[in-house]
Amino acid sequence: MRKTLFRTVACLIGLLSATSCKNYLDKQPDDMLTIDKVFAVRTQTQAYLSSVYSFIPDVLSMQNNYNMLGICDEGDFIWAASWAGQINNGNWNPTSGYYDKWAAFYKGIRSASIFINRVDECQDPTLEPQVRASWKQEARALRAMYYFFLLRQYGPLVILPEETIDVNAPNEDLQLARKPFDECLDYIVGEFDAVIASPDLPDRFVNANDKGRIDKNTVMGFKSRALLMAASPLWNGNTDYGNFRNPDGTALVNPTYDAGKWDKAAQAAKALIDKYPSGLYKKTPDGQSQFDPYTSYRDVFLDRWNQEVIYARPQMASSAADVGWERHCAPRFVNGWNGVGISQQMVDAYFMSNGKKINEAGSQYVETGFSAATGKYTKANTANMYVNREPRFYASVIYNGADWIYKEDGKPNRTVELFFTGNCGKQGSHDHSATGYLCSKNISPNSNLQEWTGALRSLVLIRLAEIYLNYAEALNEARDDQASRAEAAIYIDKIRERAGIPALESDKKASQAAMRTAIRDERRVELAFEGFRAWDTRRWKIAEQVDGAPLMGMNVNAGKSLTDTEFYKRTVVEQRAFPRNYYLWPIPQYDIVRNKACIQNPGW
Known part of the structure; x- marks a missing residue:
């Protein structure tokens, strides 16, 4: 059986050193001396491609990796060492390095280009020509993906030559200016389109050993994201960037609004939707005839490779002990970091x-007040503000008095107490929720944190519900007419049906503005804690209002019981700042100094 692309290989660390320079323009003659050997043998060529894949970020990875829940209005990280706290307090500059991926993504781009340019040299007889051709398209897609990640985070980019820069090139040849946003986007989308049109890559990998590889459907998903971002207010008609120019006067952002960008985004999303006629994942319990909204929504992240998944990493690295999403969210009484x-x-x-x-x-x-009776998802004496909420709430949020999701055979459920003196309250440890809530979404009931292990599962990065939301948003913005709103509502209602709540009422579809609000509200809930919100508030250009507002929670400094009303008071958790320059990350000062043709982002 052909070895899976993602199997750990002993030479991976060595191969990464060939591409992981301190800066994307660093020259490495010593490393390049060994590159001929890399592309002489199939196993090493395959391992090199694995290293190109390794730059895909884990959006749930904690401990100052790439989880941005704490820098938007979704929530808070309690730990003093968290970058999020520094950003929220306005303590951020081009030397801070907070969530900085500038160098990392450029390393991925350079590695992908090396692979594309050298893979045909591998004439190992065990490497079938069709496999080599597929690998090349995967690397091309990865390169475009890394450019997309950079464009989303930093704005207009330096586009590197596709032929890798000679290691002996003089320093003046390494002075590369940023390209205008629209030119960067056209390049990225053009690369995506070329991969989609290639006969060398399948629409979808179906072999178990190939799961996690980039296929055409994955590329279509990233194309949908890129076009939606480009059509959004931050980049479409934003006059704030009217003076954002290169030293030679080249304008880096077009301030003119273009409704056609929304139409392109709608078309891209619909093309992918049409390839998934089976729709969203719905799970029917044994012995029942109707799907269950709670388990359907919960398990779309837990049941590997289900019908809704468009792209996922084969294993959720963020379930590990040190950077694990599960460990950081879980309550103290199951050995979580709470x-x-x-x-x-x-x-x-x-x-x-x-x-x-x-x-x-x-x-x-x-x-x-508190409930008098047991509900479908709640117990008697639950605070009324948590009663009769939708199933996605109970699958995602742990509130004071809720049961933790782990079920131990023969033992009663454990109740989470988030009030001051409770078993997960502030009095017990510096590891406590500052808001009076914890998160249970994307956490497996089968994980065993007592032994520091998470259940084996994939990390879902693109799923069909997101594409439904992309399509609805783009369609509503592209054309202000009732027919477009009706079409958009079809896909919002598909999401709401799976969530177990009624379809949109007529007033939500009465105008473009009303529909916009409904779509954004649905997106916020459906994609909560999946790594979207911080980017959405930026592209919608509302982050100054929502992410810069005081973060609210319950009063975790009070409460001696589950029904102590002193706890259930809306309280300011953190006064936050979101100055206008926060819409884009600063380019690291080191790179600005080295590449004088690359100007810094506005306000930094």
């Missing part, structure tokens, strides 16, 4: 079981 606090803003964003927002007429939301 410190990913979900914001009150996010709790309030979830719908009621009747599909209404909590502040809508007829929602039946009650802010105070």
